[in-house]
Amino acid sequence: MTTAQSLITMAIAVATLLGCAAGLVRHLVKYYLSELKVDGNGGHNLVGRVERIEQRVDSIYELLVRSKPE
Numbered sequence: 001m002t003t004a005q006s007l008i009t010m011a012i013a014v015a016t017l018l019g020c021a022a023g024l025v026r027h028l029v030k031y032y033l034s035e036l037k038v039d040g041n042g043g044h045n046l047v048g049r050v051e052r053i054e055q056r057v058d059s060i061y062e063l064l065v066r067s068k069p070e
Contacts, residue, residue, distance in 0.1 A: 001009075035046040 037045060
């Protein structure tokens with residue numbers, strides 16, 4: 001094998017590894033950021049969960065205010 005063939009082989013190997021790494025990073029970013037997207041699925045993402053928790057906290061506050069002894 002000549003030097004030129006060796007260099008081309010190494011360049012292709014490095015480009016392949018960099019492409020795989022970039023694809024993996026892209027996949028992970030999409031996976032983690034998908035939690036922040038608005039969904040039409042009844043609030044099964046992070047934003048929907050936070051909204052449900054806020055509603056429950058508000059109802060707890062209402063119960064506490066109503067049951068306050070005078």
